[in-house]
Amino acid sequence: MAEYQAPLRDIRFVLNETFAADQLWQSLPGLNGAIDADTAEAMLEEAAKITSQTIAPLNRNGDEEGAVWNNGEVTTPAGFKQAYATYAEGGWVGLAGNPEFGGLGMPKTLGVQVEEMIYGANSSFALYIALTAGSTLALDAHGSEELKQKYLPNMYAGTWAGTMCLTEPHAGTDLGIIRTKAVPEADGSYAVTGTKIFITGGEHDLTENIIHLVLAKLPDAPAGPKGISLFLVPKFLVNEDGSLGERNTLSCGSIEHKMGIKGSATCVMNFDGAKGYLIGELNKGLNAMFTMMNYERLSIGIQGIGCAEASYQTAVAYARERIQSRAPTGAVQPDKAADPIMVHPDVRRMLLTMKAMTEGSRAFSTYVGMQLDISKFADDEQIKKKGEDLVALLTPVAKAFFTDVGFESCVHGQQVLGGHGYIREWGQEQLVRDVRIAQIYEGTNGIQALDLMGRKTVANGGAFFKVFADEIEAFISENDAAEMGEFIEPLQAALENLKELTAQVIDNSKANPNEIGAASVEYLHTFGYTAYAYMWARMAKAALTAEQGADGFYQGKLATARFYFKRLLPRIHSLSASVRAGSDVLFELESAQF
Structure with a gap:
């Protein structure tokens, strides 16, 4: 079994050569020069070391125990x-945190690389970090100065952890029907009562305190999502001097017995008049929570990338060593009883699919991270608005597509190992189980697709989509040289197809609202493959213009780009045909006929 190693060579290529991240960082006034290429390199090296040497070795034990x-x-x-x-x-919990309260203030473009490493090393462990990072983001953006001063420093330091408490036994996607209540108290606090389920890290022994961000409604709140407020509810109350006081009236009723991520505590949390403090404005809690959710959804998408990378590393190592049968063209190792399975076309198909999709995902996660940085740190309003529009459009794509193709890659990795892929000691079956949840939590991938198709595309007449399409068209027009033709031509065709598909769904939905949901999943996948074509064209350009080294890295990058365009991008044709088929066929059966 291969031991996970952070893919630093490819991370450097994406950051430095494909996207020139250092130039972006220097152009963003809000970063205040906090990072440059040398700082980023040192941090990546250290992150690679701690994830590969300290966290990854705990992965199998975490699953078994x-x-x-x-x-x-x-x-x-x-x-x-x-x-x-x-x-x-090492300060990693507060990597992207506000420096005013002890965070390191690093950009998301760097953060997504570290997140991928930790998910690749150990998804269960990574989730404790991810929830704290997300909850501090919401608190920093919407909390009062008093709350931020009191809670953020210890959360960034990793002394205290964070959670988000949304789901209830009867309320998942439809949060407007939650029943958890918050009753105002004389001292300005609130008594929070209710039960939340599926709470990642709701209880554990890693930190001194756990800070829960809880969605609840006041007794007289408006019905539906417009009546939801957000509250900070600590496990232990915090005294005025910052020391821990008595335990709050909340408890973990049980933890779930799950298919995967078994080292991560997924808790049922009971709040029994627990003391809580309002974050932001009353009845605006969902808006505050979505500040966190956009980052969390990208983070969970990155779980798909990390697991796929870990699976790929094991599969490649196995394919180089495992000998079975002879190559179709004749013996490659005539001195041995058989050839490595790497020589077989179908094994190469699976490995190249894993490699192309994982490296495409890594580039796209970096690209989305760049848009988050631009929307947060730019001072030019036009540039900032473009970043915000792209974040809104691409977040559901990142969450759903990363995890869908990440799961596909992990299954391929398991398949490469044959029977050994089904055996626990090789780690592949754990990765399949661990990554499967990423398609479900933080909003199922079907909900992400509905968000992309409905709210982010149809609702605004394709305005957000046009921002992304215009950028791709500009890239195409700037790179119409002969050497880029093999990548530019299929990219242009894919973009034209996506534009036509977008216009058709927008138009059809005017007469039939079912068209949005009927098209959404296949549309998101068509969008994802087209976006990856843009990423691969950018990576191909960087590889073509680089000084070729002896390690064959750039040649390998170009070969993988060709595989993507010739063997994977054509998937858009069947997906697009499904979208164009419309919604009628979904509603021919009566409920009783299912």
């Missing part, structure tokens, strides 16, 4: 607590 619940207390798997302390001591 799992988180354990006992009388309201949760114990994480052996080694997690020590590894978390090491990670926190």
